[in-house]
Amino acid sequence: MSVIPMYGRVVIPGAVIYMRTGDYMTLCGRKPSSGEKVTFLMEKEALEKEALQPDSFYPVGAAGVIEEVNPGNYLAVRIQNRVDVEEVTILPDKTISLSVSRRPDLDDLDQEDARVRLERLRDEIIDFSKEYDWGPMLRIQAQRWNSVWEMMGALSPYLAIGGDEAYALLAEDRLQARFDMTEKLLMQSLELARVNTEAQTAQQEDYQHLYREEAIRKQMAYLQKELDEMHPENVSEVRRLELKLEEAGMNEEALKEGQRVLNRLKREGGQGPEAGMLTDYLELLTSLPWKKEEPARISLKDARAILEKDHAGLEKVKNRIIQQIAVMTLRGRQSGSILCFVGAPGTGKTSIGQSIAEALGRAYVRVSLGGVRDEADIRGHRRTYIGSMPGRIMDGIHRSGTSNPVMVLDEIDKLSASYAGDPASALLEVLDPEQNASFTDHYLNVPFDLSDVFFICTANTLETIPEPLLNRMEVIQFQGYTPLEKQKIAREHLLPKAMAASGLKEDTLEVSDGAIEKIISEYTREAGVRGLKKRMDMICRAAAVRLVEAPDEKVTVSEENVDEFMDMHPVRQKTVGSQSKPGVVTGLAWTPAGGDILSIQTLSTRGNGRMTVTGQLGDVMKESVEIALSLTKAFFPEETAGLKKCDLHVHVPDGATPKDGPSAGITLTTALSSLVTGKQVPPDIAMTGEVTLQGDVKAIGGLPEKLMAAQRAGARTVFVPRENADDLRDVPEEVRSALEIILVSSAEEVLSHLGMTPRGLKMAG
Ligand code: ADP
Helix, strand or coil: CEEEEECCCCCCCCCEEEEEHHHHHHHHCCCCCCCCEEEEEEECCCCCHHHCCHHHECCEEEEEEEEEECCCCEEEEEEEEEEEEEEEEECCCCCEEEEEEEECCECCCCHHHHHHHHHHHHHHHHHHHCCCCCHHHHHHHHHHCCCHHHHHHHHHHHCCCCHHHHHHHHHCCEHHHHHHHHHHHHHHHHHHHHHHHHHHHHHHHHHHHHHHHHHHHHHHHHHHHHHHHHCHHHHHHHHHHHHHHHHCCCCHHHHHHHHHHHHHHHHHCCCCCCHHHHHHHHHHHHHCCCCCCCCCCCCHHHHHHHHHHHCCCCHHHHHHHHHHHHHHHHHCCCCCCEEEEEECCCCCHHHHHHHHHHHHCCCEEEEECCCCCCHHHHHCCCCCCCCCCCCHHHHHHHHHCCCCCEEEEECHHHCCCECCECHHHHHHHHHCCCCHHHEECCCCCCEECCCCCEEEEEECCCCCCCHHHHHCEEEEEECCCCHHHHHHHHHHHHHHHHHHHHCCCHHHEEECHHHHHHHHHHHCCCCCCHHHHHHHHHHHHHHHHHHHHCCCCCEEECCCCHHHHCCCCCCCCCCCCCCCCCCEEEEEEEECCEEEEEEEEEEEEECCCCEEEECCECHHHHHHHHHHHHHHHHHCHHHHHHHHHEEEEEECCCCCCCECCCCCHHHHHHHHHHHHHCCCCCCCEEECCEECCCCEEECCCCHHHHHHHHHHCCCCEEEEEHHHHHHHHHCCHHHHHHCEEEEECEHHHHHHHCCCCCCCCCCCC
16 A cells, blocks of 8 residues: 655545656655555645654545556546544655554535535636636636535645645545535635735736837837838838937937837838938937047146147136136036136137137037027927927037037127027026036937036127126136237237148248238237238238249248238228317227227307217216216316306217217216316327216226227327226236326316316315
């Protein structure tokens, strides 16, 4: 007799137990053969065969006959009756020998009721099986079970039944009670399985969604490939874009958008109405420099050398840039404060931006903001517009081809707002380090990181730059060049460049210092060197013609013959002139093109106390005229007494240029005083300063530019507000030493200097 130890499986009379032939042989140590008797012992706890002891078993077991030995791997044992285990012996080979006696059942089962309940259970199981793939197999089996015992025997390996529960069924003598227990166990197990399945499906739904999406994509890719093969002419384009998209290294959001557009393009096909637009978009998106550049190590010495190489002078600017590079290196950053270069045209603002890029070893890109009126110019149009485009910022990034260019935003003072939104606010976002890491162009519709871009803005004047923008930038003034500086720039930079551009070798053309000086003083009138550059180009072109005509003769340009090389007349210079007249005084003005002199003219005619102001003066300047008149009346009560019978006229040429600002106050006061006293003021005496009704002279802006203009125009003496004394440090030595600069704090001082000491002395104090 074979003895098989069991745990957790229900072995009850009427059940058929299936087991592996291999397991059988291990457990009882012999080969199974049909018709052989088998006894099952129930383990109290699950143990390895080696660990079994005589007392490891419950006292009731079961006996059966091997009904079938499957040539495959299985054997089936039909349980026939229960046994009382009397003696257990574990043999040396760990097989078990037994003595048992049969233990009868107590048959109290209600057969009719049992049949009904069996059918109900069968229905439950079949119903349950429907949710599973293996359901059909179970259903076939389920049709075959003739008793609840068979059912239990077949299912018990799949149910989570504890050893004690399995034994309790076997140990129960009364059939009815055993039936009830079996039914209960089956129903519970079914319920448990259901609950588990529901929990799983809830989890699965999330996954399913994902799997589904992935599956659909795969399917689409597959179909696309099929389509591609049918239309090879379209393939290359879409596929190329697809590859570019994968390789561009863009952020997740951009990749998603790109894929969305690509899918649309795929659906539309190459001939669709929007195909062009979608393709353009993808081309741009994929060719943007998404990959981050590593910060380069920069030697300050090399950087300075590069800055020196391209630009003469501009020491302050160069120092500031070196500082910025040092700070960026220390912080390991690719950008720092946003610099704003302010100064007259041709003072090198844009071109030094290029040198900075070179010094940093980075790409240079110039974005012109002149005439920008719409937000869309900065930030792009939404793709729904026909002909929509990215804004200038992203266009610049695209052109630069790197994530960290030096970007010069040119003419930021020429922005204007219009009905279509304020471009300045879009620029704010571009320049704000807090926001520009995710700058979103409307056309691209995905964020792009601008935080590595080194921004430089240029402007001719600060006045028209919106305040919030100005607050974000660090202003660096470019004051324009003195004649000596211009000479140096022409000699060292402009002329060599012009010669190279015209293909002139060094020994073929000689330009004397005198010639350059003459060009500066007679053929240009500017704070910068743009005109000078053009004149140098002009000389070289003319020299080229001569060289072609007479290849062996060196061309020499001197002070005497320089006019022959110029295809223009000398520029009419604005000088202070030499004739003085009562009522006419030289003032100084700051303009976006640098400094300028300003002749302030006054005239009185017979009339009835009217005052006329001409020369396109702004409101502030008109008020300065009123203040000047009141002051003059206070200073010279007697001389002005007769003004009631006169008309006064104040004029400031050039009549066509609008002028404004308070800085002509002292000049107006002096001019009117000169008019009423009849005292002439020499025209080479110039002045600038705001005056108050108390007659105080207050600080003005743009002093270096004004003094340079004064020198250019031939002034000798300049009255400057004492409050501006510090600004004199910014004035080139060459200019300071050419002028007699007199610091003043009141109008009285100026008038006294000029021999018009106020008599009807002014107010108290
Ligand atoms: P801006 O931007 O201020 O109007 P640019 O940068 O366009 O002026 O300069 C005009 C020209 O003058 C350029 O060719 C530039 O190289 C030259 N230039 C200006 N300043 C200097 C300088 N300090 N040294 C050498 N060249 C200069």
